[in-house]
Amino acid sequence: MELPIRLSKDSPEPIYYQLEEQMKALIASGQLPAGSPLPSIRSLSKDLEISIITTRRAYQNLEYQGFIKTTQGKGTFVADIDAEKREKVKTETVYKAILSGVETALRHDYTIAEIEQIFQQIIADLKEKEV
Numbered sequence: 001m002e003l004p005i006r007l008s009k010d011s012p013e014p015i016y017y018q019l020e021e022q023m024k025a026l027i028a029s030g031q032l033p034a035g036s037p038l039p040s041i042r043s044l045s046k047d048l049e050i051s052i053i054t055t056r057r058a059y060q061n062l063e064y065q066g067f068i069k070t071t072q073g074k075g076t077f078v079a080d081i082d083a084e085k086r087e088k089v090k091t092e093t094v095y096k097a098i099l100s101g102v103e104t105a106l107r108h109d110y111t112i113a114e115i116e117q118i119f120q121q122i123i124a125d126l127k128e129k130e131v
Contacts, residue, residue, distance in 0.1 A: 003039065004031075007048060015050055019058040021093070027067050027078055028089035034080035038068060041076075 005022045007015055026032040039047065045055040059076065062068045066085070070076045105115045 002047065003044070005048060007050065016054045016057040016061070019048070019050075019055065020061050021096075023058065023062055024065075024067055024089050025093045027081065028086045028093070032078045034078050036078040038076040038078065 003023070003026065005019060005026075007018050007022075009015070011018060013021075023032070032038075038044075041052055041055045041059055045052045048055070059068065059070075063070060063076075066079055067081060068076055069079045102115055105118065110118070
């Protein structure tokens with residue numbers, strides 16, 4: 001099973017955290033439904049070209065947080081998470097993405113008002129595509 005995960009070695013966030021956050025987003029969005037089998041730590045490490053220790057840490061954190069469950073001899077599976085937890089993860093994921101974009105704009109010397117204009121333009125463009 002190939003997971004749509006993109007890790008950045010240039011990111012200030014540790015690789016295990018990037019993996020963890022992207023897997024939480026995939027689970028919360030329903031792209032990885034409850035009960036779905038996940039790749040083994042060794043297999044995912046190889047696919048993503050990261051260390052087994054890094055992958056194990058992400059899996060351990062996800063299991064501790066209740067997003068995945070491991071059954072000895074059977075594998076690792078997506079856990080059944082409640083709607084409230086799902087919504088919280090979705091909101092946090094979008095918030096972080098928008099925050100990152102705003103921080104990028106501020107580093108490029110945009111003002112808050114200019115950033116708001118860009119954001120409004122993006123919303124308007126998306127609404128136009130819906131029609």
